[in-house]
Amino acid sequence: MKHRLITFIIVCLMLSGVTTVLAKASVAEPEIAWQPSTAAIYEQAKQQNKLVFLDLTAEWCLFCKKMDETTYRDPEVVAYINEHFLPVRVSDAGAGDVIEHYRRHARPGTVMLNADGIEILHKRGYLNAQLMLWMMMAVVQNPTPEAHK
Template sequence: MKNIVVTLALAALVILGYSFKSSSEISPGTQEISFYKGSLKEAMVRARKEKKIIFLDIYAVWCGPCKLLKNTSFKDKNVSDYFNKNFVNLEIDGEKGEGKELVKKYGLKGYPSLLFIDSQGNIINKSLGYYDGKELLKIAKGLK
């Protein structure tokens, strides 16, 4: 229950802060992160073949910060260029099918959960919540 309250409070703060930015400050660009369509197991095979890390976005359809992340940070040209070049990107609903198993396996406490994992499924970095494009890029570049 505490995690839900924290997530909702963070979502409210993010949305409030977002509403005060001018349109010139929010320029997501024309690209977005290209997400692999398949299972984590299939993404791990691809990551081994391409010698890349997996970026795994575990979200929920009702999650405000998840929607904000998808509509802003994931569409930021700098973020999408970097992520599409350096990672096998995968998004999975944490409340359906494989997502339920991954939430348990990785001990996730809320949404969005952003994981960087190796091709064997080991966590390199795990973050919770919304990050603007600059923050997300800083996390990703810190892995190299």
């Protein structure tokens, strides 16, 4: 009788662990809706009444990878970017006007622009989730370049 009870408890504990693992695996993390870097991004931003968010990145950049693993996985950052910005990832390996303009800039880099392509804010280096959130909120609240110089 004791043996059956112990076996039953062990099986229940194992099943609850499997259920927890499966539940965590099935819940998708929110992701940033990265857009392609095209000239049409500014027209799209005007139509959607959003700002443009550029993530300047590179394959060789360790802090870019760290931001991908931390800052850009933070649920608040992801939600705020997706709600207020058209996010564009600009790799130094790509081509296009936007990429050419920012090719020589430091990586990682975060650039926020208005729908006319005017730079509002440009920060170089790693940004943690809290700092990124504060910066985005400040830009959304006052999207003029003069306010962020």
